[in-house]
Amino acid sequence: MSQPSFLNRQTLYLHPDPSRVVVRRFGPAGEPRDFNPAEKAKANHIVNRVLSLAPEVAANLLAEVLENFNGRHRNLLERFEARADEMEDAFAAHGAFTKVQRQLVGAYFLHEYSFEAAALFNPSIIAHPDQSDAPAGGLRFILSVRAVGEGHISSLTFRSGSIAAGGEVSVDPTSRLATIATLHNRMARLDGEDVEVVFAADSDISERVIFPVTASQSNGIEDARFVAFEEDEGTFYRATYTAYDGRSIRSELIETRDFLSFRLSPLRGSAAVNKGMALFPRKLGGRYAMISRQDNENLHLIYSDDLLTWNGGVAILKPQYPWEFVQIGTCGSPIELDEGWLLLIHGVGAVRKYTIGAVLLDKADPSKVLGRLRQPFVQPEPSEREGYVPNVVYTCGALRHGDMIVLPYAVSDTFCHFATVKVAALLEAMQPDGAFTNAPGKDKRLPAGQPTLESEKP
Template sequence: ESRDVFNAAAIELNGSIYILYRAMDRANTSTIGLAVSEDGVTIKERLSEPIYAPRADFEAKRGSPTGNSGCEDPRIVHIDDALLMTYTAYDGVHPPAGAVSSISVDDFLARRFEMWSAPFLLTPDGVDDKDLVLLPEKIHENYLLYHRINNRICADLLPDIAAGKRVSRCIEIMAPRHGMWDGSKVGSAAPPIKVGNNWLMIYHGVSRHATYRLGAALLDSSGTSLLARTADPIFEPLEKYEKEGEISNIVFSCGAIVRGDTLFIYYGAADKVIGVATASLAHIIEALS
């Protein structure tokens, strides 16, 4: 991670928040690092080695030895007794693809990271398909997977998460709004959060000036129907480290945690560093009412 750390997922287990972040070395190869926090802000522990690294052909570096490649932008959910991590797999030549790997909660907590399952692709070959996020609950025994085709958020139902099972359709969830802060592109950020019978989705929106901001949307109990969406962003680049970095004017989230009424949003700033922003969950829900 000698070059950059950014775009972090988060999961709370046994009272600790585990932050899985994208780490990039000087050869521009991305791996997944791990930091741990008790209060959601202060880093108590940060491992010196990645917990997940490229293993499959579809994420092995091809082409330029210093081109981007590897395992990018992880999101993680806890379903049954397993942690499922979706991420963008990139070999530097073919279009970015969506992959998944899993590990049991027991193995993760025991730091047996060699037990991550062999990764496989969930998106079609030859299609630029990114921002894969699983709904943290099954819907009628199916997994609901959000992904981004072109400039909009899509979803598809999968009966199981197994090699050979790939998304085959786009149930449109959300599209850009012309002339607004999210008018160029939208994509899922953190896995949706259960609020009552519905789901709160934090998403990123890109303007025509290529500024990345975060917005909030409310989905129905199935996770497939959009009920409401904030007119304005809930978070945008303001600090110097969010406006200046590898790529300017970016806040890009892959993980969020709720404690009481506080929403912790973990994000990459300008593709260079990791930050956390907090907000009142009730205030966000009120803005969507």
């Protein structure tokens, strides 16, 4: 199938950079609070060896470590001391440490981690809260990206950039440094933990890495779908994401006002045990709304009164065309147009090929499907078929800018590419869904700006 005329792929790529590293906890088996007696003994053996060093030897060793690693991280000595503080309970058998000893001990229980060495993919995009440096007629944006490193652990990182008036996309230079967010608050709940993490106010947004901090996230924070959400109190930036512990998944929510302080909360209810939930950018009829896939095949519309509890729902989209026979899923939050809600979807077809399509939902009642593309409008080009997971194009969210949609998307679960889509032409290419699709003698296009036909629910 040839590329549709309304899609413009740009010559801009975002590749993983293995030279970007963070320091993270290292120990015999994870967190000190979880150490069993044998692990505590191992940790204390290491401490004993450090404490056995003569003061001048310890000072020289610390200076050597700093010379080797300084310039690769911010405030490295502070990180060493903070790590020693975290290990306090494991070192109960020891007396007081000198400052040099504490810093050196902290260094032995940290390690560098190349958080995006394996992949940088599945982006979502929102308008930047600060538009002061936006180009004339253009827009500043923040891009969230899933980063994967050693052990296939996924974390959440960010980029900033600009969209020119004509749709050309540029990404700002990336900081050489990177830092994991500091855990600021942790609150236990019956269904998991609420946590708050923060970054230094003077850090560049590309430095900020949200690494798993709870048991449910221990193997990954995956596929965040950010959206600017309008509330009475102002704009909140929220994203659903998949928390993965190595065995099971569930959906969780991340929320921020400034991209410096983030709250991560588990979702509950029958719909939250699945992945791929996408939040509408505002309340509908006084309630929060999501598009979700609850049965590994169809898309459902679900509502919530409190943002965290999601049950029930009604199936509104099911696989209909060959490119989506295996399953369909969301490609980010619905985008509000005058004509309705534009929902980008992914379809999985033969040989597990992932492609991107689109549907239009009724503005007043999103359970009504006005139209959908019979063919995907983004599919892997010959140059986009190879990677960690071949034959996949995927996005976690697009952004409207004027008369176009700016679409960042992942290529074969490895790197990111960018495209723009003309809204009017995309809508014109859609056909009425359901019973109208094959009706003889009907005009099977949805006129741009005039989507008046409503489908039956699948």
